[in-house]
Amino acid sequence: MMKLKGVIIQGSSRSDGNTAKIVSFVQEKTGFESIDLKSKNIGAFDYNFENEGDDFLPLMKEIVFNYDTLIFATPVYWYSMSGIMKNFFDRISDCLKTEKELGRMLRGKNMGMVSCGSDSELKKGFEMPFVESANYLGMNYLGNMHTWIENESIPESLEKDLSNFIENQLMISK
Numbered sequence: 001m002m003k004l005k006g007v008i009i010q011g012s013s014r015s016d017g018n019t020a021k022i023v024s025f026v027q028e029k030t031g032f033e034s035i036d037l038k039s040k041n042i043g044a045f046d047y048n049f050e051n052e053g054d055d056f057l058p059l060m061k062e063i064v065f066n067y068d069t070l071i072f073a074t075p076v077y078w079y080s081m082s083g084i085m086k087n088f089f090d091r092i093s094d095c096l097k098t099e100k101e102l103g104r105m106l107r108g109k110n111m112g113m114v115s116c117g118s119d120s121e122l123k124k125g126f127e128m129p130f131v132e133s134a135n136y137l138g139m140n141y142l143g144n145m146h147t148w149i150e151n152e153s154i155p156e157s158l159e160k161d162l163s164n165f166i167e168n169q170l171m172i173s174k
């Protein structure tokens, strides 16, 4: 079987925080590479494409040309995905307008999501933008696992659930 090539896209406002701990774990289990959006300069969506020259387009090219599976790893900030991650999603609109070919290349790829909050409960509705964006872009949605950090590390029982999720949902090519 062909080896799945995947990438974990980290959207935290700190590169070495809680979401990064989850990303390291997922990376270890999957062998996927990771991209830290915090280290990139990605501006907000602009109707006049004023941010066209920033890091978004080269990054998007790198992603669509190299990977079949995209795992979004976002902290929970105010019941939603982080602003950094939302900017990334908003900018996909550039691909649907000025870079249509690039946008089309997302079709048939897999999308998964891992959220990281302070609470073990993820509020209803958090996952919807990911599910609907995958639908809109013609991507296969693999599912979400909510995570949190206790005493600087991943709780033991969560580690087990996360391993199962990775094995049974993220490592499957649909």
Ligand SMILES: Cc1cc2nc3c(=O)[nH]c(=O)nc-3n(C[C@H](O)[C@H](O)[C@H](O)COP(=O)(O)O)c2cc1C
Binding pocket: 012, 013, 014, 016, 017, 018, 019, 020, 075, 076, 077, 078, 079, 080, 116, 117, 118, 119, 148, 149
């Ligand atoms: C701006 C901000 C908003 C937050 N909002 C929530 C929230 O709505 N629900 C929640 O469970 N945790 C919330 N938290 C806590 C973070 O989700 C939690 O600490 C997370 O593990 C942080 O990951 P990070 O270290 O990658 O930023 C918030 C934290 C910040 C900084």
